[in-house]
Amino acid sequence: MPHHNKNIDMFSQLTNPIIIIIISFLPFKDAVKTSVLSKRWRHLWYGTTTIDLDQAFFVDPNEDSSIRSVQRNSFIEFSKRLIQYYSRPTIAKFHLAFSLSEPPQSNVTDLQELIHFAISHKVKALDLDFSNPTWDEQSHTHHCPVELYELPDWADDDDDLESLKLFSCNFRVSEFNKFGALKSLSLGWVKLPTSSFKSLLLSCVFLESLSLKKCWDLESVEIRSQRLMTLVIDKCSSLENGVVIDVPNLRVFKYCGPVVYFVTEYLNGIVEADLDFGIEVEFNEHGDVLHQLLMDVWCVRILSVCSYMLQVIPSSEEYPSMKPPLNGVKHMILKTALHAHEYHGISFFLSSCPNLETLTIDIDPARRIFPERGTHLNLYEHEFLSKYIMVYRCVERSLKVVEIKGFKGAINEVVVINYLLSYGPALERMSITVAKELGPGGQHMEESYRQQAHKILKFRRASKTLNIMIN
Amino acid sequence: MASAPENEKNASAPEKKTLTLKSMINNEEFVVDEHVALQSVTIKNMVDSDCAGDVIPVPTISGEILALVIEYCKNHANPSASEDDLKKADAGIVAKDIYTLIDLVLAANFLDIKGLLEVTSQKIADSIKDLPHQDVREIFGVENDYTPEEEAAVRAEHDWAFEGFP
Numbered sequence: 304m305p306h307h308n309k310n311i312d313m314f315s316q317l318t319n320p321i322i323i324i325i326i327s328f329l330p331f332k333d334a335v336k337t338s339v340l341s342k343r344w345r346h347l348w349y350g351t352t353t354i355d356l357d358q359a360f361f362v363d364p365n366e367d368s369s370i371r372s373v374q375r376n377s378f379i380e381f382s383k384r385l386i387q388y389y390s391r392p393t394i395a396k397f398h399l400a401f402s403l404s405e406p407p408q409s410n411v412t413d414l415q416e417l418i419h420f421a422i423s424h425k426v427k428a429l430d431l432d433f434s435n436p437t438w439d440e441q442s443h444t445h446h447c448p449v450e451l452y453e454l455p456d457w458a459d460d461d462d463d464l465e466s467l468k469l470f471s472c473n474f475r476v477s478e479f480n481k482f483g484a485l486k487s488l489s490l491g492w493v494k495l496p497t498s499s500f501k502s503l504l505l506s507c508v509f510l511e512s513l514s515l516k517k518c519w520d521l522e523s524v525e526i527r528s529q530r531l532m533t534l535v536i537d538k539c540s541s542l543e544n545g546v547v548i549d550v551p552n553l554r555v556f557k558y559c560g561p562v563v564y565f566v567t568e569y570l571n572g573i574v575e576a577d578l579d580f581g582i583e584v585e586f587n588e589h590g591d592v593l594h595q596l597l598m599d600v601w602c603v604r605i606l607s608v609c610s611y612m613l614q615v616i617p618s619s620e621e622y623p624s625m626k627p628p629l630n631g632v633k634h635m636i637l638k639t640a641l642h643a644h645e646y647h648g649i650s651f652f653l654s655s656c657p658n659l660e661t662l663t664i665d666i667d668p669a670r671r672i673f674p675e676r677g678t679h680l681n682l683y684e685h686e687f688l689s690k691y692i693m694v695y696r697c698v699e700r701s702l703k704v705v706e707i708k709g710f711k712g713a714i715n716e717v718v719v720i721n722y723l724l725s726y727g728p729a730l731e732r733m734s735i736t737v738a739k740e741l742g743p744g745g746q747h748m749e750e751s752y753r754q755q756a757h758k759i760l761k762f763r764r765a766s767k768t769l770n771i772m773i774n
Numbered sequence: 775m776a777s778a779p780e781n782e783k784n785a786s787a788p789e790k791k792t793l794t795l796k797s798m799i800n801n802e803e804f805v806v807d808e809h810v811a812l813q814s815v816t817i818k819n820m821v822d823s824d825c826a827g828d829v830i831p832v833p834t835i836s837g838e839i840l841a842l843v844i845e846y847c848k849n850h851a852n853p854s855a856s857e858d859d860l861k862k863a864d865a866g867i868v869a870k871d872i873y874t875l876i877d878l879v880l881a882a883n884f885l886d887i888k889g890l891l892e893v894t895s896q897k898i899a900d901s902i903k904d905l906p907h908q909d910v911r912e913i914f915g916v917e918n919d920y921t922p923e924e925e926a927a928v929r930a931e932h933d934w935a936f937e938g939f940p
């Protein structure tokens with residue numbers, strides 16, 4: 304850009320307020336790093352409106368507890384200094400992550416002070432996370448062994464707060480009546496009795512996004528809303544009375560947890576659905592329940608399903624395919640072990656998504672495989688393994704991109720890839736990302752996985768324009 | 775012109791007013807629908823207080839940058855554009871080299887167009903975040919006036935932020 308006015312004039316217009324606006328869009332850590340550029344820049348970052356106080360910046364989880372305790376103290380000291388020197392009247396995002404279940408049980412008044420600081424600066428997005436990163440998300444126990452942090456009451460109505468995330472943090476439901484502008488709410492690691500949840504929804508009438516993660520005592524989720532667009536229910540394992548969704552404008556629905564009773568209505572606007580029952584420990588003939596759920600989200604464009612779904616869906620009466628088909632699905636994500644017990648499920652989706660363009664296969668051999676499945680379906684005539692070839696419409700016509708993650712070159716992986724290569728004339732791109740994990744003896748396996756992946760390059764392909772990338 | 779007969783059938787639709795924006799750097803002129811230009815709070819204030827003549831001179835902003843600003847305003851004045859469309863269009867506007875982006879952020883700031891200021895700042899932040907300090911200094915015309923000792927002390931003050939950073 305020779306003619307460009309990279310000159311003194313431009314730099315002289317770069318006043319501190321403009322620089323602070325740019326700094327505010329940097330991740331917090333990078334904002335702090337700008338202090339080293341020059342004397343003028345040294346304290347400019349104190350004006351960043353994106354504040355991210357995360358103990359992970361200071362505390363090394365591998366250190367022993369006495370060192371961690373010192374590190375946690377310096378984190379609190381840093382945080383207090385920040386609020387002392389902060390130079391702006393408002394804050395856009397304030398994130399505080401500090402695990403309470405570790406010593407020292409830092410002075411609660413320090414935390415209180417930080418939160419009041421955020422509120423008094425008219426924070427728009429408040430994110431308070433007092434959970435412990437080592438807690439086991441997969442565990443079925445509902446109780447955290449520690450006292451939860453108690454969110455302080457707001458002094459006044461708050462019409463600035465648009466987004467609130469509370470993890471491992473108790474709150475009073477009545478406080479939510481003060482939040483006149485709240486659009487996004489995320490709760491996690493917290494006791495949320497069904498009755499509290501109901502009154503919460505009555506207070507938050509403008510919600511567009513709701514996320515519930517590891518909420519216990521919550522027996523049912525019943526939502527009727529015209530505004531809600533995103534709903535995430537993640538490992539809330541006490542939902543015995545199921546999930547009722549009457550949300551005509553819902554665009555994104557993510558569910559991760561055990562199979563429960565779902566009632567959904569009018570999900571005609573749904574774009575993305577992620578249905579993950581990987582937490583299930585027992586094989587059940589839930590095929591019809593899962594099939595009904597797929598019918599409810601039939602107009603999705605992006606559909607993500609789990610290994611459990613792939614193993615159980617053949618037990619549905621509608622097997623071997625959806626009627627009507629999932630015509631809208633363009634991108635399908637399979638969280639799979641690519642175990643032979645999942646093959647019939649994979650075929651079910653290939654046959655049910657006639658317009659599929661992108662197929663992501665996310666392989667993790669640790670996914671739970673149920674030996675009892677598939678008693679009535681045999682594999683000898685399955686198209687991946689035999690010469691009785693069944694080619695699905697999407698493979699024949701629309702499938703352009705295949706992404707394979709966690710490739711190790713096991714035979715069950717290779718036969719699926721071979722099938723897609725042999726019968727997919729429209730394929731444009733296949734990317735194979737090899738598994739990073741170590742072998743059973745702790746040895747590095749990446750290179751040998753990569754060699755296996757290179758053998759794929761020699762396979763016969765139906766597509767003349769296919770580009771295979773190995774990462 | 776109120777009596778012009780051809781206006782009769784359009785009587786219900788108000789006539790579209792236009793404004794002319796003129797870059798004072800290279801005298802390029804742009805004729806823009808008023809509702810497009812009014813997304814600039816600066817221009818809106820001029821129009822509201824009757825300070826705007828037929829041609830609004832825009833100091834310190836080149837024609838090249840002004841064209842980008844107007845493209846942004848046009849996109850965002852289109853009521854039928856979806857959120858996804860706007861996101862894509864914004865990404866196209868800020869797909870520029872860093873010095874153009876700095877010119878653009880200055881223009882957005884001068885003309886007071888919040889959305890443009892934000893997408894441009896975000897893009898600048900994304901492009902400098904992993905750069906070595908010396909490169910960032912060059913981009914912003916910053917002279918390092920720390921002594922090596924002072925610089926080391928500033929790093930030590932927030933050593934957690936510099937961990938693993940050369």
